[in-house]
Amino acid sequence: MTTTTTQIRDYLLRNSPWVDAARTVDTVKAGDPGRPVRKAAVCWYPSVSDIRAAIARGCDLLVTHEPTFWEHAAPEQQWRDRGPGREKSRLLRESGLVILRAHDTWDNWPEIGIRDSWARYLGLDKRAAEGSDKRWHAAYEIPETTLRDFAQRVADRVRPLGEESVQIIGDPRMKVRRPALGVGCVVPDQEMVEKGADALIMCYDGASYWSCRERLAEMGVGIITVEHGSSEIPGLRALRDHLAATFAGVEFIFLCEHPKTWTVMGRR
16 A cells, blocks of 8 residues: 555644644645655754755655754745755755654654653653643652762763763752653743752753753752753654554654764863
């Protein structure tokens, strides 16, 4: 049976009742959605390197979580023919590669979506509290440890994802028993502190310093900050696995060729 991008998109939307299908950013960004899909790649952000890799490996479709052309709004028109958008547009036009965004659907997919895959990847499996909407944020019970040791645990887990360090605000000796996390830029905030969270795992894109991290640190919680991609790559790997199990006639691969951050420490 032939599978198309339209069928994959319809499946994701049909099983995401929290998404407004008329307003979602989960649309086709390039290519013919009626084209048969025999091989597809899943990535977090479709860098030029990921697009080239998908083409080189014979993919018909690239499923991405973040925008192709650096704009969250569905049409993504602002940068298509400017700067590096020209090269992306040329590659997509010449190859016929289809790009489908799976953002609003996969962010809140139960148990294997972005939040829950991130928690599982960090070894957080005893959920103690959720945010009021039960989708974006959650806190977890762990054996008592220090902020320094818990941050080390997070750093050890994100290093294989391409991020060599994490940033921490708070007393390294403070006790941590209930860390909380969120979904990408929708970082845990005061509600989770009020529900007992004593450490918050955030991403830089969703947690500006003075308006978010500094404010929450003054409430006495530890703040651990990672890159956006690090917090979502586990969920995108889960998406690849889920799509492969759902659409058995399509070969799904995972790509992770977007630029990674690295750290230079100041000399003493």
